[in-house]
Structures are given as structure tokens and as C-alpha cells.
Amino acid sequence: MYLTTEEENVLNGKYGMGKSNAMKLLVSLGEMFDADKLIPIKRAHWAVSGQEGDLFFAEKLANSGARVSVVTTTNPAWDSTLSNLFHVDIDDYERSLLDRTIEVSDKLGVIKSFNCTPYLYKDVPSFGEHAAFSESSATPYINSVYGARTNRESSSSALAAGVIGKTPNYGLHLDENRIPNITVNVSAQIKDDFDMGLLGWHLGEILKPDDVPLIKGLKIEMTEEGLRDFGAMMNTSGAVSLFHLEGVTPEVKGISDTSSWVSSRERITVTSEDVEKVRKKFTDKRGKINSVYIGCPHSTIPEVMKVNRLLDGRKVNDEVKFLIFTSATNIKILGENVKKLASKGVYVMQDSCVDEPVFKFTEGGLGATNSLKAAYYRKRRNQEFVVTNIENLVEAAVRGYI
């Protein structure tokens, strides 16, 4: 990979070891993926989640003087006030991970947005803009829905890019890699946002990481939630960073005859059977539930208000903790609604990710969620989930079982 003299200087430590270490990671990646050079970016999203692997690298950079040079937002960790609210014993180690996250964020000069959907409202790249976004829903969303350009960055490579203000020019930054190589005909009936997640999960399992699918046959009106979940689930079961939805996403919108655009003749069909198989895999448990998790990735304002509407004056069962995860920005905009929901037994929380120790009070029991991703990752924390749509979750929360 070609480096300018200035970039060589950064690599060789002229501007400190922090920048040098960031540059080393970018150069190693560039060489593994045959990048020709580094290209400038305007923004990065660092999917730090208060976990040790991330902190190890971030502290290595920060402690040797690195600071970000472009706007860099962060993923959620957990809101420290929740341990009192839920009477959860947080041990010193767990607390230290949160403290270290905040401390290293300040040192690095990142924006502590603690939100996994920065691409909705806050940090929105324009069509064709180069960026470095990690986070399994952020990467596909800005690539596909906005037509911006990012590779499927790791949290650390996105942070390194934020520090340097550049990213290696390969993969999805290049025109030729954004052309679909496979056509997906969806004959399955996709009815709502939840089904979009199921479809995404199935496609993640069957597509290869470099695949760029052109998806046809979807008849529902797309929502930002459906598109968010489609990408998030596809990147939990697999790794597909760019998709084109016929008639929806900007890079296919102007092309009337997409058949000639697909460089490969490879075609697959997704049937109702395929989607039902995913549904069955995640929904086969029934019983008393101790919790409902909504907001992996973070909920939008319409989703929070939907829960409010569906509850329709009723209260959540005393045995059930109803948890909604969203951004601090959304909490602020929701205002009084957050309090109203709290009085019905619904906790709308900011800054937090489902996969954090402060939610250990639900471990060991059965939960319910609309997120296949939440179900998948909380398994390591010894919690099983029934996965279903928001309508069913609200009914289950009132009844206390599913």
C-alpha cells in the first residue's frame, strides 16, 4: 500500500506511539485487503461496548497520546444509575470496565453518544461519503440506506481510522465492489419489521461475507426500524455489509433494469419455509417470563411510542421487567412519555446495551425480545429468550408469560 511521506512519519512514530499504533493497524489491514492507499474520512463510529478486548487496544492508543481527529461516536455501555434502580450488585471488575470506558473515551476525545444507531438523526453521512463505521447495524445501514461508503470495520479499526482521519481504500470504498453479485428473490411473505429481522438472519447464514445481494420481491413499505433490523440480524448470523433493495435503496433506485447490473447470474430464492425455520428456531420456548428486552439495536421514538400505545392503559405484570434501550437524545425528546411509561412498568433507558452485567437480574430466567441478536448474545449470560414482535411482547408482558 502506498503511503505518503507524512503517513510514513505517522507510522514511524514521529507524532507519538499512539498515532503510530493506530496507523499500524490500518496499514496491516490495508495490506491484507490489497488497499492501494489511505483515503480521508469525515466521521467514524467506534462500537466500543465496555469489553476488555476493546479497552485493551483503546487504552494502548490513548495512553500513548492518541486523540481522534474526526468526529467519532461511541456504542452504548451501561448507565451507572441502573445498578441502584434494579438493586444489582456490580462487582469491582464490572464497574472498572465502565469506568475505563468513560476514562479512555475522554482521553481519546470521542463523543460519548453511547448509542448503537448514530446513523439515525445524529451522525448521518451523505451519499458517496467515505466513513469508518463499526457496529453490526451501522455498517450496513449507512452503506445500503444512505449510499455512504464504509467497510465492515471492527471497533478497533474504526477507532484507528478516527484517530488518523483516514481509512484504507479497499472493499466497499471502491465502485466495483458495490455492484451486486447475487440476486435474492424473496417469495416469503414479509409482513413487518420483525420479519425483516428474520429474513436478515436467514440471509446472513447463507450469504458469504463479500456478497452484495440485490433483494427483490419485498412488498412491505420499508421503515427505518425494518431496515435497521434487517442489517443488524444479517450481521449477527453472518457478515453482509451492503445490500441493495430494489426500489428502495439509493444505489439501485435510478436503475430501471437491474437484471443487466448484476455481475453474476447467481440467484437464490427465499421461501416462507426458510423464514419460518428461523422463526421456529427462536420461538420454540413457552412459559413464564421475567423480562422483555426491546432495543437491540437501540429503539427509535416510534417504537417506544408504539409500546405506549399497545399497553393502552394497562400495566406490565409485576413479575416482568420491561426494558427498552434507546439513546440519550431520544430520551430527551420523549420527555414526559418516559415517566408515563415508567408508571406502567416500562423502563426506557439510555446509554445501555442489552449485553451488559447490570441486567444480570434477569439471567437464569426466560426472557422475551424482538431481537434475534439480543437472544443470541445474552445466551452467554445464561438467559434464554422467546423472540417475537412488539405486539406479542406487550401482551406477554401484561400476562407474565408467553
Added chain:
Amino acid sequence: MSVKSYIQKVKAACNRDTEGEVLFSERSVNFYLVDPLTSEILEDDHPLKGVKVKGKALVIPSGKGSSVVQLDGLYQLLTHDNQPSMIVVRDPDPVIVSAAIICDVPIVTGVSDEFMSLTKRGGSLDLNCQRKELTLIEPGAENK
């Protein structure tokens, strides 16, 4: 009996030579769902559920999992000295590659399909980091 070995030029992010017994996985491995204390794969319907990755030359089709967890999973293995000796990945992505670089686990790609399918039979892999050469030594060869 002669030792059968196959050698191939590869792309690798590494800073040392390394070797290990082949652990071929038909499916991707998510390091977050590998037990850091035992190095056993925990994922329920994974064909290698219960198999240990420690010290193995792990051969996988691709990376998998959200942007954070591959690094954290691999880092946890590293802190317990339970990491694989190398990762050979057919379709690499930046997540798995940067996780390996940060955790100092040599990662290899650019391996031909033919070479990949030979690893299915087991044996061991030897990476020459400087020359970017990967050698497969067939199973049983070490008992010649």
C-alpha cells in the same frame, strides 16, 4: 513412508513463525461463544461444539459476529493463554483480521480452495511469516 506436504504463498498479518494442528471448521467460529477458560466452542448447533481451539491452526470459512465480540472473545482466550496458534480464513473481513492483529494471533488468507479442502483431512499447518508461506503436513506424517 514419505511425508506429504503442500506449500502455498499466502497473505498474512503476523510477526513470527507459527504452527499448529489443523482444526477445520465447516462453519464460522464466533470467539465470543468460545469458553475462555477451556477454549471449548459453546455454540449449540455448531458442528465443533465442545472442541477446544487452544493452540490449533483454526481453519474457518469466514469471520462472524458483531463488530465487538470477535475481539473480546479472542482477547479473553489470550488472557487465559487459550488462543489458537493461527487463524486461516477463506473469506476474511476487517473484524476478524483486526481482532487477530490486536491479539497477536497470526492470521492468514489468500489460500486456494484446493489447499483449504486438503486441510479437511487434518494434519498440521506451518506458517513462515517472513516468506508468507503456509505448509500443510498431512495427517500421520508426524508419526513417520
